[in-house]
Amino acid sequence: MEKTTLFDKIWDAHVVRSVPSGPDVFFIDKHFIHEVTSPVAFLNLEKRGVKVKYPHRTIATPDHNVPTVDQDQTIKDKLSRMQVEKLRENCKKYGIELHDLGSAHHGIVHVIGPELGITQPGMTIVCGDSHTSTHGAFGAIAFGIGTSEVEMVFATQCIMQSKPKKMRITVEGEIGPGVTSKDIILYIIAKISAAGATGYFVEYAGSAIQSLSMEARMTICNMSIEMGARGGLIAPDETTFNYLKGKQYSPAGEDWDKAVAEWSKLKTDDGAVFDKEYTFDAADIEPMITYGTNPGMGIKVLGNIPTTEGMEGSNKTSYLKSLDYMGFAPGEPVKGKQVDYVFVGSCTNGRIEDIRSVAAFVKGHKKADNITAWIVPGSKEVEKMAQEEGLVKILEDAGFELRQPGCSACLAMNDDKIPAGKYAVSTSNRNFEGRQGPGARTMLASPLTVAAVAVKGEICDPREVFQN
């Protein structure tokens, strides 16, 4: 029998029809929507006189644009309010399940899907948001789509897709102390560049990946898009099954056993061929941070910003433009640079484990005076756990401001903006110019590094700050 990859198995099982010398008609099991990329799709649907075909396959939540304070009150910003109201209206009209602001499972779409057990191995999942790749951590094919495609899924539960090429990234060995899955993915992106996986779908494998918790795996898959990949996935295993067991939407009883039997088959065959392979040694990975304006511009926290040696033409101009935006010079170290804000949150690192690790590190410490520290849980559920576990108290004692769930300063569509020219060390996923507010300077790092920076007030290595 032909040896196939995990990706092939799931993809091929979802092709309704292959268009000759064209794309595949690709069936979507689950569709997540939010307030920003859905209204125009709904509007166009209406113009065509078409209904949502399988409403039970779509799940909605408002996250991108919502305030992270006073969520029980009417949203002040008129345009945000209109988007959220449109989402409510449309969900009601078409019978779509909505996890609204303030409800028990409100949160960032990529946090609540897994939390509720909606995300399961072997599924195809899309959302009008590029970080849909997060759900790949469960051994699902999950990727972001544009609004036209959101409309297609509403109307037909299918989209037209050409099958991407396949890449495998293997990380072997043991991860060092103070190093997290965020560092692993920042390291990988720095190695293969922000465009290095464009045209590919990635499978992450190897002992270092297998050793990670589901939450840590989600952080890795989440950032697949930051190296240009459509998505990334990890073969499901005991860790996956244990995470899903007993979740609200997970199969139960006999169905559970059947599901686990099926899910256990979801692996890449030995000898299956990938279009491209990379292998990294976990021992080489240290705490990472970005210094530029794309996620591929990352170095060790203890490293120096690369010089322009070997660069020329528009490559060099673009590089210098990026450093100029950040206020950095080629060749200098980042350690010791003053920071103004820290942000813990987003679908990359806004889950309970992230908040636990920040709390464990800052316990008994205080944030530095020059730092404004925001912590934004990824969902209501995360917020609730953080309260019950006493983490909120620890964080507040350390001077962190805890806000309500949402995307918040990850993309700064609401009021959570980093002021122009200020430096933010952030657990989110994009350091693009202006991503966290016009003129904001973002450096991406792990929750541990962010905790250390909050305490020290400058760029530092968490291994030096928290020695015990």
Next chain:
Amino acid sequence: MAYDKFTVLTSTAVPLPTENVDTDQIIPARFLKATEREGFGDNLFRDWRYDVEGNPKKDFVLNDPTYSGKILVAGKNFGSGSSREHAVWAIYDYGFRCVVSSFFADIFKNNCLNIGVLPVTVSPEFADKLLSAVTENPSTEIEVSIPAQTITLLSTGESESFDINSYKKDNMQNGFDDIDYLLNMESEIDEFEKTR
């Protein structure tokens, strides 16, 4: 939504050699608050085009009256980042129908094809040639032909062919979109859904 048919486009072009232009630059997140697809062209490259007071920045190419046209010749790795189709709406609404680069991000490319903006991938050498020809002589015309799958620098006659699958090619030439195709296979999809 269906869009205007696209067969052969002959136009001057606007050069933007910056590499890794992400969708947050094409349209910053704070302009994604609309519930209708209107007016996005005004905010195309907003923060590169205007200062904080809203005054045009003179050194940005869209504010330079020397350059105009329906073709945007861009640097490498154009359109990375977010899946926001608003980025392509902004490009379309501003008046571009074709973006040329030696490398595009995937989702961006898909989004372009879905709304009738043609992404043309050329070799890095040809991209450089186009960029310098257009930059040096703003009246340089470029011809993009979907039927022939070629892009030609009319001043010198230099030409390159580009890839587009035959399904998308038909769509672009006829102004069709994928939904039309999918709606026509309703019963086939229904049958499939039952097995899931």
